[in-house]
Amino acid sequence: MPVTQQRPPVAGLAWADAYAAARDRPTPLPAETCAPEDSQGRTLAEPVLAVAPVPAFDAAAMDGYAVAGAGPWRVAGLILAGAPEAGLIAAGRAAEIATGAPVPANTEAVLPYEDCHVDGSLLHGARGPRTHIRRAGDDVRPGTLIVPAGRVMTATRIAAVVQAGVERIRVHRRPEVTLLVTGDEVVLTGRPGPGQVRDSFTGIVDAVTMRAGGTLHTARLVGDHPADLGEALDRAATEVVVVSGSSSAGAADHLHALLGERGAEWHVRGVASRPGHPQALASLPGGRWVVSLPGNPYAGMVSILTLLEPLLRTLAGRPPATLPRMPVTGTARLMAGGVRIAPQRDGVLLPPGGSAGLTSVADADSLAVLPDDWASGDPAWQLTVP
Numbered sequence: 001m002p003v004t005q006q007r008p009p010v011a012g013l014a015w016a017d018a019y020a021a022a023r024d025r026p027t028p029l030p031a032e033t034c035a036p037e038d039s040q041g042r043t044l045a046e047p048v049l050a051v052a053p054v055p056a057f058d059a060a061a062m063d064g065y066a067v068a069g070a071g072p073w074r075v076a077g078l079i080l081a082g083a084p085e086a087g088l089i090a091a092g093r094a095a096e097i098a099t100g101a102p103v104p105a106n107t108e109a110v111l112p113y114e115d116c117h118v119d120g121s122l123l124h125g126a127r128g129p130r131t132h133i134r135r136a137g138d139d140v141r142p143g144t145l146i147v148p149a150g151r152v153m154t155a156t157r158i159a160a161v162v163q164a165g166v167e168r169i170r171v172h173r174r175p176e177v178t179l180l181v182t183g184d185e186v187v188l189t190g191r192p193g194p195g196q197v198r199d200s201f202t203g204i205v206d207a208v209t210m211r212a213g214g215t216l217h218t219a220r221l222v223g224d225h226p227a228d229l230g231e232a233l234d235r236a237a238t239e240v241v242v243v244s245g246s247s248s249a250g251a252a253d254h255l256h257a258l259l260g261e262r263g264a265e266w267h268v269r270g271v272a273s274r275p276g277h278p279q280a281l282a283s284l285p286g287g288r289w290v291v292s293l294p295g296n297p298y299a300g301m302v303s304i305l306t307l308l309e310p311l312l313r314t315l316a317g318r319p320p321a322t323l324p325r326m327p328v329t330g331t332a333r334l335m336a337g338g339v340r341i342a343p344q345r346d347g348v349l350l351p352p353g354g355s356a357g358l359t360s361v362a363d364a365d366s367l368a369v370l371p372d373d374w375a376s377g378d379p380a381w382q383l384t385v386p
């Protein structure tokens with residue numbers, strides 16, 4: 001299918017440079033100590049080494065009988081999982097035992113029920129090649145590396161760490177986010193009245209913040225009066241402040257002037273991208289980051305994925321993201337000198353929905369970043385739709 005190129009060249013920083021700035025300019029937040037159970041989604045600042053052996057003690061690997069000496073064995077006793085200690089069994093004796101129960105120290109093997117039979121009080125059977133005893137430390141010895149630094153803690157990693165007897169780990173602090181939703185026309189809840197719109201950003205910022213390892217601390221509406229936005233910026237005490245709307249040139253768009261008055265350093269100020277052209281990233285003296293999202297909902301989402309997500313990932317201590325790349329087919333209005341960011345599903349571009357609508361992107365797996373020389377079938381970077 002032909003690809004059409006339209007409109008004059010789009011100005012601003014190259015999209016890939018904007019993404020790289022958001023990813024590479026911040027440094028990870030300091031580490032703190034927490035219980036492994038509280039670490040899900042956080043990044044390990046230090047490697048986790050086993051404290052205890054796994055298994056922690058010699059245990060039966062099968063339900064059956066623990067035996068010592070030569071058979072037949074006289075059955076004496078029952079050892080269930082959870083027994084604090086198993087003592088000894090005399091030679092020629094057997095103890096019925098459950099999987100996971102501690103084996104008596106002199107156990108030579110566990111005979112699974114299916115490999116033996118009891119006649120009166122005598123156990124008959126033959127030992128096979130395996131002892132069916134799990135030895136302490138067979139899987140992990142104290143000091144073994146369980147999870148290296150830089151990994152994001154998952155439910156499985158937490159379980160492995162806990163199994164290895166570790167009770168405290170060092171993780172990076174989670175970056176906290178304040179979302180300031182600007183616009184006198186925006187309502188956070190309920191049906192919008194005439195001229196009003198319902199907020200599109202709070203849920204999306206929350207979801208992306210969480211998946212990037214951060215926490216949405218506060219989301220609130222701020223009026224279009226510059227004093228209101230200025231005060232909200234000054235009061236936000238989190239590492240990251242996201243401002244939706246007020247990014248552009250309109251009479252009510254005050255963000256750039258307010259940041260300028262506060263001595264902000266601009267890292268990204270306009271991106272050669274459609275949508276998402278007016279997005280920006282700045283840092284304030286004292287270290288807080290400000291991410292400016294264009295008010296149009298699809299443009300805002302593009303900026304959340306271009307600037308906010310890589311910024312938060314780095315602050316959270318995550319290793320640098322490598323965006324997935326895959327071939328995409330279809331038609332797009334490419335932007336000379338910049339990228340077109342278009343929703344795709346199963347490698348096929350979806351009909352574009354304009355920068356204000358979210359219906360097309362709601363059907364997408366990801367947003368394909370299409371350079372101006374892209375041709376149908378070429379690979380493109382993918383931003384995962386939250």
Ligand SMILES: Nc1nc2c(c(=O)[nH]1)N[C@H]1C(S)=C(S)[C@@H](COP(=O)(O)OP(=O)(O)OC[C@H]3O[C@@H](n4cnc5c(N)ncnc54)[C@H](O)[C@@H]3O)O[C@H]1N2
Pocket residue numbers: 181182183185186197198199200201244245246247248249250253275276277278293294295296297299355
């Ligand atoms: N003269 C120019 N006008 C505009 C330019 C430009 O370069 N020169 N850029 C256009 C582009 S591109 C975009 S994107 C928007 C960015 O607008 P702002 O970030 O300043 O945002 P607003 O003007 O407040 O709102 C734009 C649009 O989005 C709706 N909106 C705002 N917040 C929300 C929200 N939380 N949930 C849903 N919808 C929201 C708002 O009602 C407006 O319809 O500027 C263009 N103009």
Ligand code: MOO
Pocket residue numbers: 273274275276277278294296299355356
């Ligand atoms: O960023 Mo605006 O990108 O086109 O709606």
